[in-house]
Amino acid sequence: MNGTTPTRWRWLLRNRKLTVGLAIVGFFVLVAIVGPLLIDDPDRITNDALVAPSATHWLGTTNTGQDVFTQLIASTRGSMTIGAVVGLLATVVSVVIGVAGGFVAGRTDEALSLFSNVFLVLPTLPLVILITDYVDAGGVLIVGLVIALTSWAGSARVLRAQTLSLRRRDYVDAARVSGEPAWRIIVFEILPNLLPIIAAQFVFAVIGGILTQAALAFLGLGGANSWGTMLYFALSGQALSLGAWWWFVPPGLCIAVLGAGLSLINFSIDELINPRLRLARHDRRARKRERWAAGEGGAA
Amino acid sequence: MRYLRRKILFYLVAVWAAVTLNFLIPRLIKGDPVAVMLAKTQGAAPVPPEARRALELQFGVSDDPLWVQYLGYLNNLLHGNLGLSVSFYPTPVTTVIRQALPWTIILVGVATIIAVGIGLALGMLAGWKRGTWLDNLIPATTFLAAMPYFWLALVLLFLLGQVLHLVPLNGGYDYSTEIGWNGPFLRSAIYHALLPALTIVVSSIAAWMLGMRNMMVSTMAEDYVTTAEAKGLRPRRIMVSYAARNAVLPSVAGFAITLGFVVSGSIATEIVFSYPGIGTSLVQAVSNADYALMQGIFLVISLSVLGANFIVDLLYALIDPRTRQAA
Numbered sequence: 197m198n199g200t201t202p203t204r205w206r207w208l209l210r211n212r213k214l215t216v217g218l219a220i221v222g223f224f225v226l227v228a229i230v231g232p233l234l235i236d237d238p239d240r241i242t243n244d245a246l247v248a249p250s251a252t253h254w255l256g257t258t259n260t261g262q263d264v265f266t267q268l269i270a271s272t273r274g275s276m277t278i279g280a281v282v283g284l285l286a287t288v289v290s291v292v293i294g295v296a297g298g299f300v301a302g303r304t305d306e307a308l309s310l311f312s313n314v315f316l317v318l319p320t321l322p323l324v325i326l327i328t329d330y331v332d333a334g335g336v337l338i339v340g341l342v343i344a345l346t347s348w349a350g351s352a353r354v355l356r357a358q359t360l361s362l363r364r365r366d367y368v369d370a371a372r373v374s375g376e377p378a379w380r381i382i383v384f385e386i387l388p389n390l391l392p393i394i395a396a397q398f399v400f401a402v403i404g405g406i407l408t409q410a411a412l413a414f415l416g417l418g419g420a421n422s423w424g425t426m427l428y429f430a431l432s433g434q435a436l437s438l439g440a441w442w443w444f445v446p447p448g449l450c451i452a453v454l455g456a457g458l459s460l461i462n463f464s465i466d467e468l469i470n471p472r473l474r475l476a477r478h479d480r481r482a483r484k485r486e487r488w489a490a491g492e493g494g495a496a
Numbered sequence: 497m498r499y500l501r502r503k504i505l506f507y508l509v510a511v512w513a514a515v516t517l518n519f520l521i522p523r524l525i526k527g528d529p530v531a532v533m534l535a536k537t538q539g540a541a542p543v544p545p546e547a548r549r550a551l552e553l554q555f556g557v558s559d560d561p562l563w564v565q566y567l568g569y570l571n572n573l574l575h576g577n578l579g580l581s582v583s584f585y586p587t588p589v590t591t592v593i594r595q596a597l598p599w600t601i602i603l604v605g606v607a608t609i610i611a612v613g614i615g616l617a618l619g620m621l622a623g624w625k626r627g628t629w630l631d632n633l634i635p636a637t638t639f640l641a642a643m644p645y646f647w648l649a650l651v652l653l654f655l656l657g658q659v660l661h662l663v664p665l666n667g668g669y670d671y672s673t674e675i676g677w678n679g680p681f682l683r684s685a686i687y688h689a690l691l692p693a694l695t696i697v698v699s700s701i702a703a704w705m706l707g708m709r710n711m712m713v714s715t716m717a718e719d720y721v722t723t724a725e726a727k728g729l730r731p732r733r734i735m736v737s738y739a740a741r742n743a744v745l746p747s748v749a750g751f752a753i754t755l756g757f758v759v760s761g762s763i764a765t766e767i768v769f770s771y772p773g774i775g776t777s778l779v780q781a782v783s784n785a786d787y788a789l790m791q792g793i794f795l796v797i798s799l800s801v802l803g804a805n806f807i808v809d810l811l812y813a814l815i816d817p818r819t820r821q822a823a
Contacts (some may be wrong), residue, residue, distance in 0.1 A: 213635060292644065310506065313506065314510050314513045330699060337690075366587065403642065407644055410644050411646060411764045413764065413768070414780055415767060415782070416783070424644075427646075427647060429646075431650070436653065436654050436658055437658065439659075441654060442656075444647070444650050445651065447647075448643065448651065451642070451647065452639055452642050452643040452644070452647075453639075453642075454642070455638070455641070455643070456638045456639040458642070459641065460635065460638065463635065463638070466710070488622070
């Protein structure tokens with residue numbers, strides 16, 4: 197980190213991918229928080245069944261006359277909550293297990309690696325289906341918990357590998373020699389340097405959580421009121437054969453746009469970690485400038 | 497050899513974990529197949545205790561201590577006995593799985609291989625020609641990757657099936673044909689598989705492309721690529737034999753994991769198309785509280801994931817000598 201930090205920040209602020217990504221995610225967060233306060237009951241049944249989008253029903257209605265736009269807003273909260281729950285839980289577990297394993301090494305590390313490798317090869321969706329079905333009270337928290345439980349292992353592995361390499365750096369040795377306790381080394385020397393990776397894994401877990409829950413809800417198992425639930429009702433309400441595209445297109449589109457926004461954030465984090473990946477118009481300009489400077493005899 | 501021994505040991509532990517988890521989950525939480533079966537067939541009429549007992553024996557419900565049940569379960573597994581399916585009573589679970597598995601493996605397997613092939617090739621080119629239009633396409637593909645795959649299936653099915661009538665709306669084959677190695681059946685099966693395969697390819701290609709592109713960018717900065725350039729080798733040769741060959745390594749590992757998930761990866765897609773594969777069976781099992789079938793499918797999925805990973809771990813050791821030493 198050291199001297200490069202200020203330039204990194206300046207670079208982050210100028211990055212267009214990051215700006216667009218943050219704008220998209222911010223918008224959805226805002227809708228999830230404020231949206232449900234501004235709409236009527238999303239389950240209110242009316243007599244205008246399967247009406248195409250119009251001025252009164254911006255996104256049309258379902259087969260029982262519920263307003264699709266209202267449902268979309270209400271579902272945003274459910275899906276975003278799941279994303280946040282899964283992201284937080286999976287990140288915490290993977291940081292604890294990955295960093296602990298990488299830092300402590302030896303037997304503990306081997307045991308923890310084995311543990312996360314077993315979780316890594318367990319297939320997520322069927323396991324989630326099994327558990328949510330057995331637990332059957334499908335609250336948001338339970339579903340989020342189960343998804344998080346089956347999705348932390350990949351990032352734990354990444355974090356462990358990175359901790360292993362950080363552990364052997366000189367500044368960590370210096371801290372150890374000067375008598376810093378292990379927890380202080382982890383919290384103040386290692387974690388700050390893992391931060392970009394942890395952030396990337398968090399974003400990744402959020403996308404994964406939202407997608408997995410959508411698939412579960414689509415199969416009728418998702419619990420919470422979410423975009424996946426809307427798709428489930430659209431399919432079982434024959435939206436496809438009735439030609440009611442306004443019913444099933446918006447929820448999936450929301451997931452795709454939000455997912456793309458999150459991926460854009462991840463792109464810029466990736467480029468932050470690995471400068472070789474950075475490339476854009478100003479990059480090319482910079483290269484030209486370099487060449488020019490070299491031509492002038494870059495004595496500076 | 498040490499590497500091989502460690503790997504085998506790991507997979508034995510993983511198989512044991514999967515099998516045990518599979519045994520424990522239903523017993524820890526709930527699930528009485530007899531009650532489900534009776535509720536399904538009897539309605540409100542009382543059942544004589546003997547009949548209930550007979551069913552209990554058939555489904556292997558017992559009050560034995562857990563470890564006795566566990567040993568019995570392992571014994572049954574070794575003999576390939578996964579119990580009876582409640583939703584297809586009295587068909588054994590193994591028969592149900594054997595019928596559904598080929599559909600899923602062929603559809604998802606072929607689609608995955610196509611997606612990986614195209615994705616890696618495009619990723620290689622994008623990384624090679626950085627900053628060109630192909631490379632600038634990468635951020636746009638995130639949109640494809642972020643789409644729920646079953647939603648893409650819904651939209652395409654609506655457009656191509658419902659509006660344009662280009663593809664069949666559901667099923668895995670034309671029911672008027674007879675399943676087997678005959679022309680009409682194979683033709684109808686391929687025709688029915690086109691759209692499901694397309695949705696799987698489209699929704700999974702972006703991830704391969706991105707991973708390969710980033711690895712290409714990294715390997716192209718390596719000294720051996722510069723050396724190859726300095727030697728004056730043809731660009732094509734440098735791209736394929738020097739950069740791509742090394743950049744593809746992480747994708748091989750990813751490919752392994754994906755192949756393992758072929759069996760379970762497209763459950764929701766199968767539902768959209770009412771495809772007669774494992775995913776449809778699993779959802780059917782869930783909605784009928786058919787625990788034996790659920791467990792059986794879960795076991796097959798776990799084992800295929802583990803098997804694919806094992807094979808690729810071995811392959812990896814073969815193509816990348818560093819792995820053997822690091823272990």
